[in-house]
Amino acid sequence: MQKNKFKQKSGKMVTIPDISSKFKTISGTNQRVSLGDCLDVLPSLEEKSIDLFVTSPPYNIDIEYRTYQDNKSSEEYLSCLYDVFYEAKRTLKDDGSLLSTGISK
Numbered sequence: 484m485q486k487n488k489f490k491q492k493s494g495k496m497v498t499i500p501d502i503s504s505k506f507k508t509i510s511g512t513n514q515r516v517s518l519g520d521c522l523d524v525l526p527s528l529e530e531k532s533i534d535l536f537v538t539s540p541p542y543n544i545d546i547e548y549r550t551y552q553d554n555k556s557s558e559e560y561l562s563c564l565y566d567v568f569y570e571a572k573r574t575l576k577d578d579g580s581l582l583s584t585g586i587s588k
């Protein structure tokens with residue numbers, strides 16, 4: 484599979500935009516930070532390239548965030564979680580680890 488092609492869970496193939504400019508490298512390291520919607524960034528990462536995936540997804544309990552709406556329908560909420568964990572599974576190395584917080588109603 485080409486690096487800039489990505490198969491969505493629906494099976495549809497999409498072309499990943501070049502978002503390398505969204506990353507900032509931490510000076511003196513090989514670590515990169517990106518601020519934004521993780522689902523804009525994760526698809527650009529290669530399969531099985533990550534050692535540790537840490538996430539603290541929203542709980543959908545109507546917490547008041549600045550912009551994020553924490554009161555989605557169950558279907559929409561679970562769909563968002565599915566997309567993130569799908570990316571975790573795709574990007575983690577076989578011996579990688581996933582750390583996630585999690586509570587919900």
Ligand SMILES: C[S@@+](CC[C@H](N)C(=O)[O-])C[C@H]1O[C@@H](n2cnc3c(N)ncnc32)[C@H](O)[C@@H]1O
Nearest residue numbers: 519520521522538539540541542548550551563
């Ligand atoms: C449970 S809070 C995380 C709190 C964080 N661990 C802390 O200690 O401050 C969930 C956060 O996920 C953010 N969020 C929701 N969807 C996101 C997405 N697709 N990409 C990046 N952040 C997202 C929300 O804006 C919210 O700040």
